[in-house]
Amino acid sequence: MVWLKEEIASKKILVVGAGGIGCELLKNLILAGFLDLTVIDLDTIDVSNLNRQFLFQKQHVGKSKSLIAKESVLKLTHAGREVSIDARMCSIFLPEFSVPWIKQFSIILNALDNVSARNHVNRLALAADIPLVESGTAGYSGESSVIKKGLSPCYECSERPRNKTYPGCTIRNTPSEPIHCIVWAKFLFSQLFGEPDDEQEVSPDAADPELANGEAAENKGNIKRINTTVWAEENDWDPKILFNKFFKEDINSLLSMSKLWEKEGRKKPSALDYDEIIGCGDGHATGSKMELRTLRAWHKAVTDAKTRRKRDGHLSWDKDDTDAMMFVAAAANIRCGIFKIEQKTEWKVKEMAGNIIPAIATANAVIAAIVCLQAVKILKNNIKKTKEVSLRVQPASHYILAASTFAERNPTCVVCAEKPTVTIMLDTKKVKDISNIFIQLKKFTLKDLREKICQKKLSMNEPDVEKDGNIILSSDEDDLDEVLLAKTLSEVGVGHGSILTAEDFQQEFKLTIHVEHVEELPEVDGQNELEFRISGQEKAEATISSQAEEVSVGKKRALSEKIGNEPAAKVQKIMDHLDLDEDEIICTDDIIC
Ligand SMILES: Nc1ncnc2c1ncn2[C@@H]1O[C@H](COP(=O)(O)OP(=O)(O)OP(=O)(O)O)[C@@H](O)[C@H]1O
Numbered sequence: 113m114v115w116l117k118e119e120i121a122s123k124k125i126l127v128v129g130a131g132g133i134g135c136e137l138l139k140n141l142i143l144a145g146f147l148d149l150t151v152i153d154l155d156t157i158d159v160s161n162l163n164r165q166f167l168f169q170k171q172h173v174g175k176s177k178s179l180i181a182k183e184s185v186l187k188l189t190h191a192g193r194e195v196s197i198d199a200r201m202c203s204i205f206l207p208e209f210s211v212p213w214i215k216q217f218s219i220i221l222n223a224l225d226n227v228s229a230r231n232h233v234n235r236l237a238l239a240a241d242i243p244l245v246e247s248g249t250a251g252y253s254g255e256s257s258v259i260k261k262g263l264s265p266c267y268e269c270s271e272r273p274r275n276k277t278y279p280g281c282t283i284r285n286t287p288s289e290p291i292h293c294i295v296w297a298k299f300l301f302s303q304l305f306g307e308p309d310d311e312q313e314v315s316p317d318a319a320d321p322e323l324a325n326g327e328a329a330e331n332k333g334n335i336k337r338i339n340t341t342v343w344a345e346e347n348d349w350d351p352k353i354l355f356n357k358f359f360k361e362d363i364n365s366l367l368s369m370s371k372l373w374e375k376e377g378r379k380k381p382s383a384l385d386y387d388e389i390i391g392c393g394d395g396h397a398t399g400s401k402m403e404l405r406t407l408r409a410w411h412k413a414v415t416d417a418k419t420r421r422k423r424d425g426h427l428s429w430d431k432d433d434t435d436a437m438m439f440v441a442a443a444a445n446i447r448c449g450i451f452k453i454e455q456k457t458e459w460k461v462k463e464m465a466g467n468i469i470p471a472i473a474t475a476n477a478v479i480a481a482i483v484c485l486q487a488v489k490i491l492k493n494n495i496k497k498t499k500e501v502s503l504r505v506q507p508a509s510h511y512i513l514a515a516s517t518f519a520e521r522n523p524t525c526v527v528c529a530e531k532p533t534v535t536i537m538l539d540t541k542k543v544k545d546i547s548n549i550f551i552q553l554k555k556f557t558l559k560d561l562r563e564k565i566c567q568k569k570l571s572m573n574e575p576d577v578e579k580d581g582n583i584i585l586s587s588d589e590d591d592l593d594e595v596l597l598a599k600t601l602s603e604v605g606v607g608h609g610s611i612l613t614a615e616d617f618q619q620e621f622k623l624t625i626h627v628e629h630v631e632e633l634p635e636v637d638g639q640n641e642l643e644f645r646i647s648g649q650e651k652a653e654a655t656i657s658s659q660a661e662e663v664s665v666g667k668k669r670a671l672s673e674k675i676g677n678e679p680a681a682k683v684q685k686i687m688d689h690l691d692l693d694e695d696e697i698i699c700t701d702d703i704i705c
């Protein structure tokens with residue numbers, strides 16, 4: 113195996129991310145004999161990383177993850193070994209990380225924590241035709257797979273869950289679970305103290321499809337249209353004025369939309385009044401203990417956030433920002449009370465608002481080990497034999513590794529199909545503006561095409577869009593002026609039947625977009641709030657858990673083995689639980705050899 117040692121020592125490896133998996137991985141790579149690594153991470157070390165990112169210690173808090181990871185890993189190398197680690201503190205999205213730059217590497221190893229960056233690296237790796245090892249963990253679960261152009265599905269062949277979203281009218285009009293109030297409170301924080309975002313409206317939605325024909329129109333005459341951000345600033349973020357607007361006037365508006373409250377089992381909200389809770393200055397508070405407590409929390413949270421907003425400018429919501437969290441907890445709990453929904457502790461609100469799944473060091477270590485083994489297997493020219501590996505914990509803390517050979521590629525994948533194509537259905541002339549209390553008619557602009565379709569939905573970084581050989585949207589910043597971006601699609605000649613070519617030069621990614629003009633989009637889940645729908649992007653569902661499920665329960669391609677030496681009865685119990693047959697059990701060598 114001397115040749116393999118030489119292969120390992122001579123190949124350049126790119127590691128993207130130096131967090132939970134990244135730290136473990138860098139350590140593994142160095143100990144396995146890799147000598148030429150590049151590591152990119154944009155972040156600094158947080159105290160909360162120290163429980164599982166063992167290359168970092170207390171004195172490193174606030175310093176660059178990639179640079180400290182390099183420093184710590186170099187201490188593990190044997191004397192006399194010439195190890196080169198190029199550590200960069202920046203985002204993989206930077207234009208310098210182009211396809212030609214990526215081509216210098218033999219393998220790319222992702223150790224990221226977000227879908228956008230993973231999509232971006234997926235495209236770079238496909239365009240450069242370099243094998244990519246993808247990995248991720250969520251609590252005790254994890255997975256790793258190898259992506260190779262033409263051979264395996266790409267990362268975007270299957271749907272990856274982005275943050276769960278909720279229908280706007282549930283959030284704005286008819287919350288029924290704590291999470292609905294928490295999402296509303298996060299939106300409210302952004303509306304009051306952050307950059308205004310018209311997709312994060314909080315006021316009652318008169319365009320709710322549940323409202324009967326005339327009701328929304330009747331209501332719109334009665335409710336003054338307000339830009340929440342400007343209004344809050346004009347009122348100097350007065351906690352009492354804000355309270356009465358969001359928890360009294362808006363709730364009364366909702367109550368006036370009588371159709372909403374006819375649905376069986378739905379509880380009507382009850383509006384609150386600031387003075388009534390706190391007592392009108394005569395010391396006789398009339399609110400319940402709970403109302404008084406949440407109102408005081410609201411008062412403090414608004415005052416603290418206001419001070420920050422005045423000092424630092426627009427704030428952005430962050431689960432680790434105490435002021436932001438206290439605001440969200442207070443606002444969410446007041447709204448829960450109004451809608452008779454169970455209130456949550458501040459800690460629980462933080463967990464739900466921040467979408468926090470505890471990160472487990474062991475899961476990261478197992479997955480990082482698999483990633484390293486996948487890399488070795490690729491260098492052994494055994495890429496076709498690499499497996500998709502899932503890690504799960506099943507009853508009573510037994511770790512299960514399930515592995516399967518490459519799944520089928522998705523022929524309609526927007527990224528790795530022969531000719532990536534999508535159809536976009538939208539009203540090219542006018543669409544319903546769901547962002548305001550009026551049912552307004554708004555045009556779909558080039559800015560929407562750039563930000564909502566090309567960047568958000570199609571994961572492009574700097575898109576150029578052409579129609580009939582003419583550029584209608586350029587990635588060049590000098591060409592991106594507000595006047596051009598405000599033009600509607602019809603103004604630049606895009607209508608029913610138009611064929612556009614969208615291209616991202618950094619990703620070397622090109623996509624054909626067919627435009628279909630529709631006046632009314634088909635409903636999904638009884639909701640019709642979308643401004644556009646993209647088809648031709650049908651993806652297989654894949655989440656960490658559902659993928660694991662597919663491996664074990666689904667087709668007979670699943671192979672697994674329990675780690676450790678548990679008695680046969682226990683193994684059988686696990687197999688039963690996972691619905692695995694005996695012929696689906698193999699030894700871990702099958703995963704790694
Ligand atoms: N675009 C990007 N470019 C480079 N590195 C990135 C990019 N996006 C995310 N990362 C890095 O990927 C790493 C992922 O690691 P991990 O999932 O352990 O997250 P974390 O931020 O360290 O922990 P947590 O989110 O649990 O607090 C992070 O260090 C993060 O900075």
Ligand SMILES: [Zn+2]
Nearest residue numbers: 266269525528
């Ligand atoms: Zn694909």
